[in-house]
Amino acid sequence: MGRWEPDARGRMIRAAVELFGERGFEQTTAGHIAERAGVTERTFFRHFTDKREVLFDSTGAMDRVTREAIEAAPADLPPLSAALVGVVAGGDLLADRHEHAARRSRIIEVNPGLRERELLKLAGMVTATADALRARGVAEPAASLAAHSAVAVFQVAFAHWVSAEDPPALADCIEAAAAVLRALE
Amino acid sequence: MGRWEPDARGRMIRAAVELFGERGFEQTTAGHIAERAGVTERTFFRHFTDKREVLFDSTGAMDRVTREAIEAAPADLPPLSAALVGVVAGGDLLADRHEHAARRSRIIEVNPGLRERELLKLAGMVTATADALRARGVAEPAASLAAHSAVAVFQVAFAHWVSAEDPPALADCIEAAAAVLRALE
DNA sequence: AGTGTCGATGTCAGTCACTGTCATCCTCGG
DNA sequence: CCGAGGATGACAGTGACTGACATCGACACT
Numbered sequence: 316m317g318r319w320e321p322d323a324r325g326r327m328i329r330a331a332v333e334l335f336g337e338r339g340f341e342q343t344t345a346g347h348i349a350e351r352a353g354v355t356e357r358t359f360f361r362h363f364t365d366k367r368e369v370l371f372d373s374t375g376a377m378d379r380v381t382r383e384a385i386e387a388a389p390a391d392l393p394p395l396s397a398a399l400v401g402v403v404a405g406g407d408l409l410a411d412r413h414e415h416a417a418r419r420s421r422i423i424e425v426n427p428g429l430r431e432r433e434l435l436k437l438a439g440m441v442t443a444t445a446d447a448l449r450a451r452g453v454a455e456p457a458a459s460l461a462a463h464s465a466v467a468v469f470q471v472a473f474a475h476w477v478s479a480e481d482p483p484a485l486a487d488c489i490e491a492a493a494a495v496l497r498a499l500e
Numbered sequence: 501m502g503r504w505e506p507d508a509r510g511r512m513i514r515a516a517v518e519l520f521g522e523r524g525f526e527q528t529t530a531g532h533i534a535e536r537a538g539v540t541e542r543t544f545f546r547h548f549t550d551k552r553e554v555l556f557d558s559t560g561a562m563d564r565v566t567r568e569a570i571e572a573a574p575a576d577l578p579p580l581s582a583a584l585v586g587v588v589a590g591g592d593l594l595a596d597r598h599e600h601a602a603r604r605s606r607i608i609e610v611n612p613g614l615r616e617r618e619l620l621k622l623a624g625m626v627t628a629t630a631d632a633l634r635a636r637g638v639a640e641p642a643a644s645l646a647a648h649s650a651v652a653v654f655q656v657a658f659a660h661w662v663s664a665e666d667p668p669a670l671a672d673c674i675e676a677a678a679a680v681l682r683a684l685e
Numbered sequence: 686a687g688t689g690t691c692g693a694t695g696t697c698a699g700t701c702a703c704t705g706t707c708a709t710c711c712t713c714g715g
Numbered sequence: 716c717c718g719a720g721g722a723t724g725a726c727a728g729t730g731a732c733t734g735a736c737a738t739c740g741a742c743a744c745t
Contacts, residue, residue: 344730344731345732355694355695357695360732361694365732366730393684396685427620430623434619434622435619459656460652460656467648471644471648495641508723529701530703540724542726545702549703
């Protein structure tokens with residue numbers, strides 16, 4: 316690996332979060348981030364496909380965990396329940412970092428471009444969930460609809476969790492939202 | 501309005517769809533579109549906030565129609581049903597333009613940036629729907645969840661409708677998807 | 686030690702999306 | 716005939732992102 320300072324990627328992520336918090340996303344250039352991280356702008360773009368992506372580095376892991384949890388769920392669990400098991404497992408990756416999640420959400424919230432990217436990541440979660448459901452034999456369009464519903468539950472629960480002063484358990488937020496969804500007519 | 505050729509906006513939209521179809525989105529510069537439309541690049545950006553936006557000019561109208569349909573729906577209709585009335589009404593704006601919708605979708609489908617923008621527009625539809633539901637007295641998080649569900653139904657139904665060789669009625673696709681959603685466990 | 690491969694980085698030049706600014710030009714009302 | 720206003724053209728500038736090429740240092744192999 317490194318003959319230079321190690322963990323260049325991590326340094327860039329931290330630098331970016333700091334700078335976005337200090338001066339805002341748009342006022343921060345890729346060069347600023349690179350400079351604070353002690354690398355070149357070119358290196359920044361070798362690690363992240365775009366300037367936004369630096370805030371979404373862990374979404375791949377969430378997709379994977381979600382998928383695996385659904386695969387591991389009891390075979391007789393109905394589609395929506397299985398999908399919810401998945402998003403709960405994915406949410407667990409954030410559960411103990413409420414502070415960090417809140418700071419990050421505050422940055423994303425105020426920037427349309429970043430919200431757009433977040434939606435793309437959520438769409439990726441929908442795809443992962445639907446794939447995993449199909450792998451258990453759930454047919455279309457039930458798989459996609461269950462996946463969309465579960466991720467919607469996640470979104471609503473996450474938004475509530477993040478904005479809460481006294482952080483409840485994310486899993487509880489998800490369960491509560493799921494209960495409301497099931498009660499819908 | 502115009503002392504120059506009228507309908508500059510419409511010309512740019514048509515030019516853009518043509519060029520995106522001919523050479524692809526990324527290979528088409530804003531200058532190309534402007535040139536074919538007989539205007540300046542600067543003028544293009546006066547009409548559209550971004551290069552992508554030229555493909556999403558009618559989404560504002562869909563949001564409005566969706567909102568109005570929900571307002572006009574019977575007061576005793578439960579949240580999800582009311583939301584579905586909304587997206588059906590919104591879908592009606594596209595119902596008789598299957599060919600155009602299909603061509604547009606083909607362009608969007610293959611470009612991550614355009615899919616991202618589409619997701620933002622769908623998120624706008626969720627917001628419009630949730631707002632309209634709250635205006636009828638539906639509380640949170642039920643309003644958001646019903647809105648998300650209805651738009652998910654719309655997405656799934658629209659995707660099926662667009663990819664169908666022999667175009668069925670979009671409203672029927674939506675109803676069918678809604679039935680599957682309600683049968684979920 | 687000597688050497689060569691290889692992955693990660695630096696350097697540089699270039700394209701294109703997008704913006705601010707200012708002059709210009711119809712179109713309409715007076 | 717004249718002035719205000721809206722839309723456009725012309726132009727310069729910033730910043731995101733990319734491609735090509737040189738470099739450096741760890742590691743393996745000899």
